[in-house]
Amino acid sequence: MEPIHKMKLRQKYTLPFSLCFIIIMVLPLLSVRDSIASLPEKKTCFYGNKICFYAKDTQDSLDGYLQIDCPEETTVAFGATFTNLEGPFKPLNKAFKGTHLVSLFHLKKPNRELCKPNCRWNYKWGLTYHIGTATRQHDEDAVYALPYEVDQEYRLIQGEHGRHSHYGPLAYAYDWGMPEGTKIYAARSGTVIETFDNSNVNGSGPSNHIFIEHSDGTVGQYLHLKHKGCLVNVGQKINQGDLIGLSGNTGKSTTPHLHFHVSTPLSNSPYAFKTFPLKFKTCEGVEELKQGRWYKRCSSPSLSLQS
Numbered sequence: 481m482e483p484i485h486k487m488k489l490r491q492k493y494t495l496p497f498s499l500c501f502i503i504i505m506v507l508p509l510l511s512v513r514d515s516i517a518s519l520p521e522k523k524t525c526f527y528g529n530k531i532c533f534y535a536k537d538t539q540d541s542l543d544g545y546l547q548i549d550c551p552e553e554t555t556v557a558f559g560a561t562f563t564n565l566e567g568p569f570k571p572l573n574k575a576f577k578g579t580h581l582v583s584l585f586h587l588k589k590p591n592r593e594l595c596k597p598n599c600r601w602n603y604k605w606g607l608t609y610h611i612g613t614a615t616r617q618h619d620e621d622a623v624y625a626l627p628y629e630v631d632q633e634y635r636l637i638q639g640e641h642g643r644h645s646h647y648g649p650l651a652y653a654y655d656w657g658m659p660e661g662t663k664i665y666a667a668r669s670g671t672v673i674e675t676f677d678n679s680n681v682n683g684s685g686p687s688n689h690i691f692i693e694h695s696d697g698t699v700g701q702y703l704h705l706k707h708k709g710c711l712v713n714v715g716q717k718i719n720q721g722d723l724i725g726l727s728g729n730t731g732k733s734t735t736p737h738l739h740f741h742v743s744t745p746l747s748n749s750p751y752a753f754k755t756f757p758l759k760f761k762t763c764e765g766v767e768e769l770k771q772g773r774w775y776k777r778c779s780s781p782s783l784s785l786q787s
């Protein structure tokens with residue numbers, strides 16, 4: 481149950497993209513610091529403060545910037561809609577590595593003498609990001625293990641296209657309701673590329689998570705883990721079925737559960753990534769999971785051969 485905005489992601493938005501003039505300005509950090517420091521802006525950060533959105537609100541204009549400081553190549557998408565603000569804007573979808581300041585828009589506010597009686601203005605925005613660039617394909621033959629202990633059974637409280645939060649780029653995601661502290665096992669083999677388990681907060685802020693990169697380049701994301709619930713380290717090789725963490729209820733989560741999805745970066749889209757429909761090995765065989773049903777993990781030696 482991961483609202484799109486966080487991702488990671490954050491909110492569902494449909495954008496009437498116009499083919500406007502693109503204004504993207506990339507400057508080195510040194511020149512950024514002076515200008516950012518002087519901005520009386522609202523700031524919202526993601527990805528452990530590696531990506532921050534700033535809105536500078538002056539008397540006559542509204543300016544939007546992204547400050548990016550990503551050591552790994554990261555695809556970032558930003559979209560917005562504006563009411564009563566004038567100027568060019570084009571949604572952003574671009575891969576960044578290193579430190580950048582990106583100018584997203586410079587829009588004129590309504591002229592206070594001429595705009596009466598309707599001088600109100602506003603805007604809505606959304607940001608998504610994903611490690612890597614959009615060159616990866618999901619292995620359609622991959623069979624995933626249920627990410628919990630053998631012989632345990634949990635209910636899929638939200639599945640593909642779930643109306644609570646599995647829409648847009650998160651259309652193919654899976655939530656199993658389970659008590660906090662439930663042992664989480666790798667659904668597929670790979671290498672740990674990111675862990676975060678410092679959050680002790682529910683409802684806002686980051687979700688504790690483990691990201692595992694698979695052999696096809698896709699990334700399996702295990703979200704909402706318990707505080708200090710990551711039992712693996714970045715760079716560690718993981719086999720399918722290995723114990724990796726403990727479930728929780730951190731970040732934008734409305735009930736204790738594990739959220740899992742597999743994603744790749746995506747270009748030419750309002751979103752920075754896409755997710756994939758997955759097949760899981762259950763006690764019934766290999767199947768696509770249905771929301772509301774209970775699924776038991778059966779032991780299967782052959783699963784350990786999956787990569």
Ligand SMILES: [Zn+2]
Binds near residue numbers: 646654
């Ligand atoms: Zn979810």
